[in-house]
Amino acid sequence: MARHKTQDAGLVSQMRTRLAGVSSKAWRRLLAAEKRRRGVAPGRLVFVGIHNVADVWWCAERAVRKAREREARFFGAYLRDRIGYSLELGRVERLPHRMEDWLTVGEDLTLSDINRLLAARRKRLHDDGRAVVAEARDDVLFVDPALSEDKKEWCAEWARTMGWELASADEDPSVYREMLLLREGERYPTIRWQFAWEGYVLVGVPDGLTDELVYEFRVAHADQVARRFVKPVATAQADLLAQFFRRPTRRVQIHVTASGKTYTLSGLADRERASLTLRTFGEVDAGQPPSPPAAWKCEPGRCEYVATCQVRRPAKDQ
Numbered sequence: 001m002a003r004h005k006t007q008d009a010g011l012v013s014q015m016r017t018r019l020a021g022v023s024s025k026a027w028r029r030l031l032a033a034e035k036r037r038r039g040v041a042p043g044r045l046v047f048v049g050i051h052n053v054a055d056v057w058w059c060a061e062r063a064v065r066k067a068r069e070r071e072a073r074f075f076g077a078y079l080r081d082r083i084g085y086s087l088e089l090g091r092v093e094r095l096p097h098r099m100e101d102w103l104t105v106g107e108d109l110t111l112s113d114i115n116r117l118l119a120a121r122r123k124r125l126h127d128d129g130r131a132v133v134a135e136a137r138d139d140v141l142f143v144d145p146a147l148s149e150d151k152k153e154w155c156a157e158w159a160r161t162m163g164w165e166l167a168s169a170d171e172d173p174s175v176y177r178e179m180l181l182l183r184e185g186e187r188y189p190t191i192r193w194q195f196a197w198e199g200y201v202l203v204g205v206p207d208g209l210t211d212e213l214v215y216e217f218r219v220a221h222a223d224q225v226a227r228r229f230v231k232p233v234a235t236a237q238a239d240l241l242a243q244f245f246r247r248p249t250r251r252v253q254i255h256v257t258a259s260g261k262t263y264t265l266s267g268l269a270d271r272e273r274a275s276l277t278l279r280t281f282g283e284v285d286a287g288q289p290p291s292p293p294a295a296w297k298c299e300p301g302r303c304e305y306v307a308t309c310q311v312r313r314p315a316k317d318q
Helices: 009-020 024-038 050-054 056-069 071-088 099-104 111-124 149-162 173-184 223-245 271-285
Strands: 047-049 134-137 140-143 165-168 193-197 200-204 213-220 249-256 262-268
Touching (some): 009 071, 024 099, 047 071, 050 056, 050 200, 050 271, 056 223, 056 271, 071 111, 071 193, 140 149, 140 173, 149 165, 193 223, 200 223
Parallel strands (some): 213 249
Antiparallel strands (some): 193 200
8 A cells, every 4th residue: 555645644633523513413414424325224233333342241231231322423433534544644635525425545555554553652652741631521610529618619610601500510420430540549641542343333342452451440439339330341341442452461540539549450351251251232223122220220310211121130139
């Protein structure tokens, strides 16, 4: 393959901004077009987050339902990455005029190209301080609950000035995990990419990625929850990422908020377990009844699908 000149960073930024402005309705139309292009039925699940696959070890029914609910989001990530990386590597100079022509951009990208981009990110990685005070998402300012009262008041004033709502970061698990990752976790470069498996396109981004390992960081509120329930999901996700990114080892850390402890699990990636995780997800998606989770996971407020889900275990059987 011919070598290409790396694209100008300003142009790449402009194109990424244009992609970010695509409406959710337009992404759904593109998703339907991509399924037609692949000869796949409209209702078939194709684009899935690797973390959703790993969640079969929490509850397989919930994992599949959430994957279906979020398919358009992961398709958007899939296409934005293919286009963005193609621009960054100089494979294309601009976005095609017709949106449906975007579907073929980046078809020639390989894991070697992704590793090349990762190397550039590694060179740029620097620790400019881990103090994360707040993060704004969808007009809500999430504030780190560990902040001092004067800093919380400063954030409240900031939110009022911007017209945002104010919330504690621990009210949103994904925001809180990102804050704790920066404050408590280890620092590695990373990159998101996609992988084909049995008709699916699996989209994954490790919390860290080197030439030898993938890094995964999780949060639990208590030691017992960390060991019994979070560990199986976290290690499964790390095993999947290690398999697809072709890294021999994985490093998992689970931070327990109640004690402040961080447990570290390092070792060779378990390829057999990764295969079992994939098979389990595929079987449940195909209609095979999943094993019910622990009953407490089905309590109202813990699972968003509890009102319609039939895969439940009586409390006395947990």
